[in-house]
Amino acid sequence: MKRFICLSILIYFIACFLGPDITAFQSGESEELFFSSNQAYKQGRFQEAIDGYEQLLRSDHKYGTLYYNLGNAYFRLDQLGRAILNYERARLLMPGDADLNFNINYARDKTLDAVSESPNLVSMTFFWLKDLSLDKLLKIFAFLNLLFWTVLLIRLFFKFEFTYYASIVSLILWIIAGTSFGLKYYQLNTDNRAVILKQEVKILAGPDINDTVLFNLHAGTIVHRERSEDGWSLISLPDKKRGWVRAEAIESVVIKK
Numbered sequence: 001m002k003r004f005i006c007l008s009i010l011i012y013f014i015a016c017f018l019g020p021d022i023t024a025f026q027s028g029e030s031e032e033l034f035f036s037s038n039q040a041y042k043q044g045r046f047q048e049a050i051d052g053y054e055q056l057l058r059s060d061h062k063y064g065t066l067y068y069n070l071g072n073a074y075f076r077l078d079q080l081g082r083a084i085l086n087y088e089r090a091r092l093l094m095p096g097d098a099d100l101n102f103n104i105n106y107a108r109d110k111t112l113d114a115v116s117e118s119p120n121l122v123s124m125t126f127f128w129l130k131d132l133s134l135d136k137l138l139k140i141f142a143f144l145n146l147l148f149w150t151v152l153l154i155r156l157f158f159k160f161e162f163t164y165y166a167s168i169v170s171l172i173l174w175i176i177a178g179t180s181f182g183l184k185y186y187q188l189n190t191d192n193r194a195v196i197l198k199q200e201v202k203i204l205a206g207p208d209i210n211d212t213v214l215f216n217l218h219a220g221t222i223v224h225r226e227r228s229e230d231g232w233s234l235i236s237l238p239d240k241k242r243g244w245v246r247a248e249a250i251e252s253v254v255i256k257k
Contacts, residue, residue: 030056034066041073049073062255064093068100075107081197081219083107088195088222088253092188096131111220113196117238126180134184141177148174194235194250196221203243207232214243225252 037052053070071086087104094100108114123129132140148170155163196217204211207229217223223235228247235250236242 030059030061038069041069041076044076046073046076050077062093064090064097064100066090067093068097068103071103071107075103079219080107080110081195084111084220084222085195085197085251085253088193089255092254093133095133107220112218113221115221115238122183126183129180129184129187132180132184134181134188137177137181137184141174141181144170144174144177188254191254192225193253194223194225194233195253196223196245196250198249201245201249203235203241203245205243207234207244211244215241217245222253223250225250 033052033056037049037056040046040052041049050070050073053066053073056066057070067086067090071083071090074080074086075083084104084107087100087107090097090100091104129137148167151163151166151170155167196219199219201217202213203215203217205214206212221237223237226234226236226242228234231247232244233247233250234242234244
């Protein structure tokens with residue numbers, strides 16, 4: 001029992017220090033670059049702002065705020081594909097942000113090939129997953145894990161009736177939180193979404209420039225990349241359309257490490 005309590009406490013404190021929700025740069029140079037990029041954006045020098053934000057991202061500062069600001073700058077330059085790409089990356093890190101979600105919806109309204117995905121049973125049952133990041137779910141799970149074992153420990157010494165019901169409730173919440181964390185982790189690791197970056201691309205029947213053109217897609221369209229082959233990617237849409245496109249015409253939402 002003591003080992004379980006100690007492990008729960010350890011998980012809780014690890015979760016508290018994992019994945020900060022706010023931008024916290026580790027050097028004065030990074031803070032200065034972030035500030036100057038924000039100033040460039042406010043003054044209408046959007047390309048300069050983009051260069052600054054991307055330099056920070058290349059330095060491994062993977063914060064939702066950076067992707068959000070980068071998406072705004074690309075949107076101002078009418079690069080709809082890269083705007084939506086960075087909005088979606090920002091949403092992976094701060095999914096419940098109201099301003100971000102508004103901007104995503106506004107940008108998507110401007111796409112020419114908007115195809116909405118139908119919610120599945122899992123997304124409808126665990127509806128809160130879309131508003132919580134993986135880090136927040138880990139913190140919630142760690143807290144409930146600590147709470148469950150604490151209640152269980154109290155019940156060992158105090159056989160009050162309320163401790164029985166408290167242990168049942170905390171167990172249920174612990175299971176829900178653990179399942180939610182597991183599902184979110186699975187979703188992120190199987191997320192094969194990609195965004196069309198070019199203004200217009202031809203979707204072909206095969207991975208060859210001379211193959212039949214099936215249909216066209218435009219910048220900002222979100223597709224699913226099924227596989228890649230010799231510089232080509234097989235993509236699909238929620239309405240079951242499939243075809244091949246040049247790999248450089250799209251970019252994955254999730255950045256693979």
